[in-house]
Amino acid sequence: MCSRMNEVASIDLNCDFGEHDHMADIDRRLAEIVTSANIACGGHAGDRGSMERTIRLCSEMGVAVGAHPSYPDREHFGRRAIVMNAEELENALVAQLSEFALAARAVGVPVRHVKPHGALYHAAMTDDTVGRVVWQSVRRVFPACALVGLAGSAMLGQWQRWGSEVVIAEAFAERAYEPDGTLRSRSLPGALIEDPVEAGRQAVEIAARARARATSGDWIAVRAQSICVHGDSPNAVETARAVRTSLESAGIAVKAVKAVDQRRPC
Numbered sequence: 297m298c299s300r301m302n303e304v305a306s307i308d309l310n311c312d313f314g315e316h317d318h319m320a321d322i323d324r325r326l327a328e329i330v331t332s333a334n335i336a337c338g339g340h341a342g343d344r345g346s347m348e349r350t351i352r353l354c355s356e357m358g359v360a361v362g363a364h365p366s367y368p369d370r371e372h373f374g375r376r377a378i379v380m381n382a383e384e385l386e387n388a389l390v391a392q393l394s395e396f397a398l399a400a401r402a403v404g405v406p407v408r409h410v411k412p413h414g415a416l417y418h419a420a421m422t423d424d425t426v427g428r429v430v431w432q433s434v435r436r437v438f439p440a441c442a443l444v445g446l447a448g449s450a451m452l453g454q455w456q457r458w459g460s461e462v463v464i465a466e467a468f469a470e471r472a473y474e475p476d477g478t479l480r481s482r483s484l485p486g487a488l489i490e491d492p493v494e495a496g497r498q499a500v501e502i503a504a505r506a507r508a509r510a511t512s513g514d515w516i517a518v519r520a521q522s523i524c525v526h527g528d529s530p531n532a533v534e535t536a537r538a539v540r541t542s543l544e545s546a547g548i549a550v551k552a553v554k555a556v557d558q559r560r561p562c
Contacts, residue, residue, distance in 0.1 A: 307369060307549075308332050309329070309332070311329075311333060311524065311525055311529060311532075312413070312527045313336070314341070314346045316341065316528065319528070320349075322356075322532060323353065326527055327357040329536045331359060333350070333546070335361065339367060340374025347405055352405075356461050359363065359552075360408040360409055360553075362409035363410045366411075366412065374413045375482070385433075389434075394437055408442065410434045410444065420445065427455070430443070435460075443460050444463070445463060445464075445466060447520040448465070466524055467502045469535070470488060472488070472511055473516060474511055490530050492537070495539055498544065499539045514521040525539055
């Protein structure tokens, strides 16, 4: 059991943006709370117009901007694994990231990080081939950007060994953890923590003590630099606000990870 206080005095709070046109008001309210945004770039949701609008919103609100590529699967919102060979997947990801790069350049905002979405995120954390394709795709388009992945995953170390200067270990405030440190499948009961207060408690345990309570009831080690709140979760704004308030009440500053040397093109 890991119960000691975490060494860091701050943590990033990230959220997914630009995934639903009808949620523009929710995106704006979330941008007042979180410190980093993962913006849909066409694979599971979003288009050039939504990218530019969301990047501009985040820039105005002081929120760090990141790309959120996925399997090309708008029908299932990127939450279904698709069988693609490495070349097909890389081409799909490079196309999404390149479009995002154009949108960011049009707005004049640097891209700080890239975080895979949904099924691609989980595949990249457990499959070396997929993880390598994600890394290669990001290096082709955003060589100076950080990669975001699941805290505790071996893929974070792989990305660093392959050449990524910065990786950001991510945990989740409103997702349940299995005893092996993976997230409980959304298809199973109890996968989502719908109580904002409970999500806040989990965020504090992760940020302050580098641990989370697993579905087994045991504490597991979860050492993270960023905590995610999903923008399309029930009560997303209330949950994000509760998480931020809980963190700050515990004496933990909420701010974006300084991951990219802004003097370098991204």
